[in-house]
Amino acid sequence: MEEGGLAPGKRLAAASGAWIVFEDEAGFSMTPPRARTWGRRGHTPVIRVRGRSRRRTSIAALCCYKPGETSRLIHRPRTHLRLKGARKSFSWQDYRDLLVRAHIQPDGPIVVVWDNLNTHLAAGLKRYEAEHDWLTTVRLPPYAPDLNPVEAVWSLVRRAMANTAFAIPDDLERVLRRELRRIQLRPHLIDGCLTATALALTPPTPP
Numbered sequence: 001m002e003e004g005g006l007a008p009g010k011r012l013a014a015a016s017g018a019w020i021v022f023e024d025e026a027g028f029s030m031t032p033p034r035a036r037t038w039g040r041r042g043h044t045p046v047i048r049v050r051g052r053s054r055r056r057t058s059i060a061a062l063c064c065y066k067p068g069e070t071s072r073l074i075h076r077p078r079t080h081l082r083l084k085g086a087r088k089s090f091s092w093q094d095y096r097d098l099l100v101r102a103h104i105q106p107d108g109p110i111v112v113v114w115d116n117l118n119t120h121l122a123a124g125l126k127r128y129e130a131e132h133d134w135l136t137t138v139r140l141p142p143y144a145p146d147l148n149p150v151e152a153v154w155s156l157v158r159r160a161m162a163n164t165a166f167a168i169p170d171d172l173e174r175v176l177r178r179e180l181r182r183i184q185l186r187p188h189l190i191d192g193c194l195t196a197t198a199l200a201l202t203p204p205t206p207p
Helices: 092-104 123-131 150-161 169-184 187-195
Strands: 011-013 019-028 055-065 072-081 110-114 135-139 200-202
Touching: 019 092, 019 150, 055 092, 055 150, 055 169, 055 187, 072 092, 072 169, 072 187, 092 110, 092 123, 123 135, 150 169, 150 187
Parallel strands: 011 200, 019 110, 110 135
Antiparallel strands: 019 055, 055 072
């Protein structure tokens, strides 16, 4: 794999025994996602939400893959207050800490595949990568969410949250934790997210 693109034929080589780690982030609010549901003929189902909250929850997630190993999902939540001057996204230090966790938990070098978000290109994060040989980053092509299995994770989470009326922000965060934990405990779902991208992991070829 090379920076700025994926290998020809949509194949990913887990070189040197590294984990291939895809990263993405998403935001969730008290307004529930809508989906089709059953209802009485002539009566449109209505979901009542108790006002709007100024809190917003962001989640950065990693889908970790390695041939012969159980796939893993690692995530980090961050709650934001919609106040003037308050940070509304993850800092590069947040991403660094998440990558350290991905290195320690599966216990091995990692190749991180992510988009060209400004924070991913921060000087501090690039410097950290240069100082640690267990970390390699690869950029997804521009406008290619279909190549990131974490996008399918968000789809699973939002599907489970559809048409849910959250009374308080803690209810939203509790459902997010529950659904992400459910996916963590079902590696076949994480594998299915990779399958949806049409990418394939191949073990390194012996010399």
